Amino acid sequence: MKRVLITMLVSLCLTGLALAQPQISGPQSGTLGPGTYLVVGNIQVPAGDSLFILPGTTFLHNGYWTWNIYGTLRAFGEGPDSIKWLRQNPVPEHRWGGLRFRSLTTASNLSYCVVEYGFTPTTAPSTDMGGCIFSEGSPLTVMHSRISFGKAWWGGGGICGHNVNALNISYNLICDNADDLWKGGGILLDGCTNVTISHNVIARNYSTGT
Numbered sequence: 313m314k315r316v317l318i319t320m321l322v323s324l325c326l327t328g329l330a331l332a333q334p335q336i337s338g339p340q341s342g343t344l345g346p347g348t349y350l351v352v353g354n355i356q357v358p359a360g361d362s363l364f365i366l367p368g369t370t371f372l373h374n375g376y377w378t379w380n381i382y383g384t385l386r387a388f389g390e391g392p393d394s395i396k397w398l399r400q401n402p403v404p405e406h407r408w409g410g411l412r413f414r415s416l417t418t419a420s421n422l423s424y425c426v427v428e429y430g431f432t433p434t435t436a437p438s439t440d441m442g443g444c445i446f447s448e449g450s451p452l453t454v455m456h457s458r459i460s461f462g463k464a465w466w467g468g469g470g471i472c473g474h475n476v477n478a479l480n481i482s483y484n485l486i487c488d489n490a491d492d493l494w495k496g497g498g499i500l501l502d503g504c505t506n507v508t509i510s511h512n513v514i515a516r517n518y519s520t521g522t
Contacts, residue, residue, distance in 0.1 A: 333372070341383070345369030350400065351408070357383040359415065365395050367424075372400040376431070378409025381420060381450070385413070389424025393458070396426040397444075407431040410443055410462065413450035419478065420450060425457040432464045440465040441500065442472030443489060451478035462489040468500030469517065475503040483511045490518040 336344075337353025341361035346368030354377050357363045365387035379385075379397075389395045399406035410430030413420055422445075430444035443462030445454065452473070459470040469489030473479045479501070486498045497517035501507060 336371075337377070345395075348372060350374060351377050353377055354409075355379040357381040357385055359383050362386065362418075367391075367394045370396040370398065372398055373408035374400045374406055376405075376407065376409055376433075379411045381411065381413045382415050384415065384418040385411070385420040385422075387422050387425050389456075391424055392456075393426050394424040395422075397428070397430075398426070399429045407463075411445050412442070413445075413447040413452055415450045418450070419452065421453045421455075422457055423453075423455045425454075426460075427457065428460045428462065430462045432466070434465060441468050441474060441502070443469045443491075445471045447471075447473045447476050447479065449475045449477075452476065453480040454482075454484060455480070456483045458485045458487075460485070460488045464491045464496075464500075467491045467502075467519075468496045469519075470498045472496065472500045473502065473504045473507070476501075476507075477504070478506045479504055480508045481512060482508060485513045485515075487513070487515045487517065492520065495519050 333348050333350040335350045335352045339356045340363050343364045345366035348370045351373045359382040361383040363385050367390040387395045407429050427444045432440040434440045443464040444459050462469045469491045470486045490497050497519035498514045
């Protein structure tokens with residue numbers, strides 16, 4: 313009887329924690345965090361706007377939701393695993409669409425972040441590149457972060473840069489990513505210039521290409 317009561321109390325506590333998480337979707341700008349947010353729809357950072365993520369912020373995704381950044385995203389953590397983009401539960405239905413940078417003019421930054429289980433399931437080139445992080449011509453810096461368990465249909469399971477001028481990927485752990493069709497299980501660069509890739513640990517990534 314005591315065991316049943318304890319189980320019920322734990323379940324109620326976990327339910328209460330889940331309900332307490334703010335839910336977000338749609339256009340975002342200004343500042344988010346710290347704390348845990350439940351992502352319940354696609355996220356956009358509109359052109360001309362900036363979104364600042366504070367240390368100690370976690371985003372949990374409960375479905376295939378994508379972050380489309382047309383403005384600027386700046387996420388500066390203060391130590392390992394400080395800012396996180398994760399799936400809510402360890403089930404295929406909670407894989408999400410990754411961080412997709414689409415501004416041609418403004419530079420975004422990720423530092424001391426975790427981005428994992430991003431997924432691109434479609435078959436259209438450039439749309440389905442970059443499982444966890446995809447930059448389509450957008451200047452981007454990714455440093456001191458862990459990019460893992462991403463999967464892309466076309467290439468770049470962890471990170472993909474497509475026609476980017478100014479891309480810095482340094483001091484990261486990029487591991488356990490994969491692509492289904494082309495190449496670049498961990499990192500794929502396509503038509504990029506002014507690129508710095510240094511001091512990364514790139515391990516256990518899988519690609520069907522070279």
